[in-house]
Amino acid sequence: MRHILSILLENEAGALSRVVGLFSARGYNIDSLTVAATEDPTLSRMTIVTHGTEEELEQITKQLNKLIEVVKVIDLNESEHIERELMLIKVRSIGKDREEMKRMADIFRGRIIDVTDKTYTIELTGTSEKLNAFIEAIDHAVILETVRTGASGVGRGERILKI
Amino acid sequence: MQITGAEIVVRCLQEEGVEFVFGYPGGAVIEIYDAIFKQNQFRHVLVRHEQAAVHAADAYSRSSEKIGVALVTSGPGATNAVTGIATAYMDSIPMVVLSGQVSTPAIGLDAFQEVDMIGITRPCVKHNFLVKNVAELASTIKKAFYLAKSGRPGPVVVDIPKDITQQLAAFDYPESVNVRSYVPVMRGHSGQIKKAISLLLGAQRPLIYVGGGAVQGNAWEEVRALVQSLGLPCTNTLMGLGAYPGNDRQCLGMLGMHGTYEANMAMHYCDVVVAVGARFDDRVISVPEQFLAQAKKVIHIDVDPSSIAKRVKVDVPIVGDVKLVLREMLEQLKHGGETLDGAALESWWRQIEAWRAPNSLFYAPSDTLIKPQYVVQKLYEVTGGNAIITSDVGQHQMWAAQYYPFDTPRRWINSGGLGTMGFGLPAAMGAQLANPYATVACVTGDASIQMNIQELSTCKQYHVPVKIINLNNRYLGMVRQWQELFYGNRYSETYMNALPDFVKLAEAYGHVGLRVEKPSDVEPALKEAFALKERLVFLDVITDQSENVFPMVQNGKGLNQMDLPPHMREIQLNPSENNRDYGNLC
Numbered sequence: 001m002r003h004i005l006s007i008l009l010e011n012e013a014g015a016l017s018r019v020v021g022l023f024s025a026r027g028y029n030i031d032s033l034t035v036a037a038t039e040d041p042t043l044s045r046m047t048i049v050t051h052g053t054e055e056e057l058e059q060i061t062k063q064l065n066k067l068i069e070v071v072k073v074i075d076l077n078e079s080e081h082i083e084r085e086l087m088l089i090k091v092r093s094i095g096k097d098r099e100e101m102k103r104m105a106d107i108f109r110g111r112i113i114d115v116t117d118k119t120y121t122i123e124l125t126g127t128s129e130k131l132n133a134f135i136e137a138i139d140h141a142v143i144l145e146t147v148r149t150g151a152s153g154v155g156r157g158e159r160i161l162k163i
Numbered sequence: 164m165q166i167t168g169a170e171i172v173v174r175c176l177q178e179e180g181v182e183f184v185f186g187y188p189g190g191a192v193i194e195i196y197d198a199i200f201k202q203n204q205f206r207h208v209l210v211r212h213e214q215a216a217v218h219a220a221d222a223y224s225r226s227s228e229k230i231g232v233a234l235v236t237s238g239p240g241a242t243n244a245v246t247g248i249a250t251a252y253m254d255s256i257p258m259v260v261l262s263g264q265v266s267t268p269a270i271g272l273d274a275f276q277e278v279d280m281i282g283i284t285r286p287c288v289k290h291n292f293l294v295k296n297v298a299e300l301a302s303t304i305k306k307a308f309y310l311a312k313s314g315r316p317g318p319v320v321v322d323i324p325k326d327i328t329q330q331l332a333a334f335d336y337p338e339s340v341n342v343r344s345y346v347p348v349m350r351g352h353s354g355q356i357k358k359a360i361s362l363l364l365g366a367q368r369p370l371i372y373v374g375g376g377a378v379q380g381n382a383w384e385e386v387r388a389l390v391q392s393l394g395l396p397c398t399n400t401l402m403g404l405g406a407y408p409g410n411d412r413q414c415l416g417m418l419g420m421h422g423t424y425e426a427n428m429a430m431h432y433c434d435v436v437v438a439v440g441a442r443f444d445d446r447v448i449s450v451p452e453q454f455l456a457q458a459k460k461v462i463h464i465d466v467d468p469s470s471i472a473k474r475v476k477v478d479v480p481i482v483g484d485v486k487l488v489l490r491e492m493l494e495q496l497k498h499g500g501e502t503l504d505g506a507a508l509e510s511w512w513r514q515i516e517a518w519r520a521p522n523s524l525f526y527a528p529s530d531t532l533i534k535p536q537y538v539v540q541k542l543y544e545v546t547g548g549n550a551i552i553t554s555d556v557g558q559h560q561m562w563a564a565q566y567y568p569f570d571t572p573r574r575w576i577n578s579g580g581l582g583t584m585g586f587g588l589p590a591a592m593g594a595q596l597a598n599p600y601a602t603v604a605c606v607t608g609d610a611s612i613q614m615n616i617q618e619l620s621t622c623k624q625y626h627v628p629v630k631i632i633n634l635n636n637r638y639l640g641m642v643r644q645w646q647e648l649f650y651g652n653r654y655s656e657t658y659m660n661a662l663p664d665f666v667k668l669a670e671a672y673g674h675v676g677l678r679v680e681k682p683s684d685v686e687p688a689l690k691e692a693f694a695l696k697e698r699l700v701f702l703d704v705i706t707d708q709s710e711n712v713f714p715m716v717q718n719g720k721g722l723n724q725m726d727l728p729p730h731m732r733e734i735q736l737n738p739s740e741n742n743r744d745y746g747n748l749c
Binding site: 009010013014017018021025055058059062063065066068069070071163 | 282290343344345472
C-alpha cells in the first residue's frame with residue numbers, strides 16, 4: 001500500500017543521505033522524495049512516498065526514528081491529509097494543436113509559463129494521480145520533457161508536525 | 164587560552180577518562196599524535212593494522228563497562244578500520260573511532276589518502292560526524308561518547324580534517340549533552356510491564372531468552388532474580404552467554420543453530436517467551452515461520468524499538484533499558500503476589516529434563532586424535548572457568564561457546580553478528596588491557612588467527628600475556644563442515660595448505676610457542692601455558708580434522724528439527740518417542 005511519510009530532521013549536511021542510505025540498505029522503496037528547509041532554518045521537512053505492507057511501514061518508521069538526526073516521523077496516511085505535487089511539462093504544439101493543448105491545460109487548471117513557436121511549458125499542481133491523468137489525456141508523442149517534484153503532504157486541520 | 168584542535172582531541176579524551184587509545188599514526192593525524200606525545204594521562208597502543216585497533220577498542224568496551232577508543236589516519240587507515248566498526252555495530256558495542264581526514268579545502272578533490280569516511284561508514288555506525296569547525300570539535304567528541312554509550316550502544320566515528328587539528332580554539336568541554344532529536348526511552352511502560360507479567364504468570368511452558376542486550380545493559384542481576392524467583396528455564400544467545408550463569412541448573416545453555424537440544428526444543432515448544440535484549444536473529448530462531456509454527460506468545464524487552472517486531476510478531480513489546488524494565492517487573496511481581504501454575508511448570512521442567520538427559524553436547528572421546536571440544540573443556544578446568552575468552556569465527560567459536568560455560572557476563576568476547584575472522588587476537592589484547600589482572604585466552608583456528616596474526620608484535624611491545632589456543636585442523640572448518648554436509652564433500656578451497664609453523668612464528672615474535680599433538684598432552688600443555696603468567700603463549704593444538712559442530716539446525720529448518728550428534732540420531736528419527744511426556748504437544 002502507498003504511504004506518505006512526513007519527516008522532520010536536522011538541516012545538516014549528510015542527513016538526507018542517511019535517510020536515503022537507510023532505504024537502499026534495507027531494501028525499502030522510495031517512490032518520491034522531496035526535501036527543503038523549513039521556516040526554522042535548523043530543520044528540514046521531507047516527504048517520502050513509499051509502499052509496503054503495514055509491517056514494513058512500521059519498520060521503516062522505527063528505522064527512521066532511530067537515525068540520530070531525525071526529529072519526528074509521521075505517516076500521513078494515518079489520518080486525513082492533503083498532498084500536492086508540481087509538474088513542469090514541455091510539449092510540442094504547432095498549428096491547430098496549440099489551441100487544443102491550451103484547452104487541456106485549462107481543463108486541468110494548469111498554467112502555460114513558457115511559450116515558443118513550437119512549444120508550450122505547462123505548470124500543473126495537484127495530487128500525483130491528477131498529474132498522471134494529464135499525461136494520459138494528451139498525446140504522448142508531443143511530450144518533450146516532464147519534471148515532477150514528487151508529492152509534498154500535510155495533515156488536514158489542526159494536525160501539525162513540529163518540534 | 165586557545166589550543167590547537169589536536170590538543171583539544173587529547174583534552175577531550177582525558178576528560179572522558181580514557182585509559183587507552185588503540186591506533187596507528189599517519190599524515191592526517193600527525194598533529195594529534197604530536198599532542199599525544201606531549202601528554203601522559205592515557206596510553207597509546209600502537210597496533211600493526213588498523214582493523215586490530217578497532218577490534219581491541221571494541222573488546223576493551225565489551226570486557227569492561229568503559230568505552231574503547233581507536234584512532235586512525237585518513238584513507239587506508241580509515242578503510243582498514245571499517246571491518247572493526249561494522250563488527251562493533253552488529254553487536255551494539257559502544258566505541259568511539261577518531262579518523263583523520265584530509266584538510267577541509269582538499270576534501271572532494273581526490274587528495275592523497277582521501278576517502279569519504281562518513282559515506283563509507285554511514286551504514287555501520289550508530290552515528291558519525293565530520294568536524295568542519297574547530298570550535299565544534301570538543302562538543303562533537305562529547306556527543307560521540309554520549310551517543311556511543313546511551314540507548315542502544317554502538318560505534319560512533321568522528322572524522323577530523325587535518326587543518327582542524329592545527330587551528331586554534333578555546334577548550335571548553337561541555338558537561339552534558341542534549342541532542343533534541345535523540346531521546347532514548349529508558350523506563351518501560353508500566354502498563355505493558357503489567358501485561359507482560361500477567362501473560363508470563365499465565366504460562367504453562369514459559370522460557371526466558373536472554374541476549375547481548377542484557378550484557379550491554381548490565382542487567383544480569385535482574386535476569387538472575389527473575390529467572391530464579393519464578394523457577395523459570397532460561398536460555399542465552401551466543402551474545403548473551405554469561406548474562407545468566409551457564410552452570411546453573413535453570414540454564415538450558417545456548418540456543419540457535421548450534422545450541423543445545425534442550426534449549427532449542429524449549430524455545431520451539433514454549434507457550435510464552437520473554438526476550439530480554441535479544442533480537443530473534445536468523446542464527447537463533449532460523450526462519451520465523453518455523454519458529455511460530457508452534458503457537459506462542461512473545462514478550463520482547465529491548466531498548467531499541469526497531470528490534471521489536473522486526474522478524475517475529477510480538478504480543479507485548481516493552482521498549483526500555485532492560486535493567487530498568489526488569490527491575491520494575493520484579494517490583495510488580497513482588498507486590499502482585501501471584502505465581503505461576505506450579506504443576507504446569509513442574510511438568511514443563513520434566514519435559515526439559517527429558518530433552519537434556521541425552522546430553523546433546525556429548526562427543527566421542529579419542530585416545531589418538533585431539534578432539535577440539537576436549538581442548539575447550541580442559542581450558543575451562545585449567546582456568547577454573549574464570550578466564551575471559553575471546554574467539555575468532557568458525558567451528559572453534561561454537562565449541563568455545565558450547566563447552567566453556569560462563570557464570571558471569573563480559574567474559575565471552577566474540578563477533579556474533581558480523582562474524583569477523585581475525586577478531587580474536589586483537590580482542591584478547593583489548594580485553595587484557597581493560598582487565599590487567601584477568602586471565603585472557605583467545606580460542607582460535609588456523610585460518611582465523613592468520614587474519615590478524617601481526618598483532619603478536621603489538622602484544623610483545625606492550626607485554627600483553629594472553630594465551631592463544633589455536634585449534635588447528637588445517638581446514639576452514641566451518642565451511643568444510645557445510646561442504647561435507649550439503650555439498651557432497653567437495654572441499655572447495657577450504658584446505659589450509661602451507662600453514663606456517665605456528666610455534667616458530669610465535670617464537671619469532673618473541674613469545675612462547677607450544678605444539679600439542681596427543682590428547683594426553685593437552686592438559687599439561689594448558690597448565691604450562693597458564694603458569695607462564697607474564698608471557699604470551701601460543702598453543703598450537705593439532706586437532707581431529709573431521710570433527711563437526713553438533714547439534715545443528717540447518718538453514719530453513721525449525722529449532723525442533725536439529726541435526727543431532729550420532730548418539731542421539733534415534734531420537735531424531737522418532738521425535739514423538741522423546742516427547743512422550745508431552746504427547747499432547749508434539
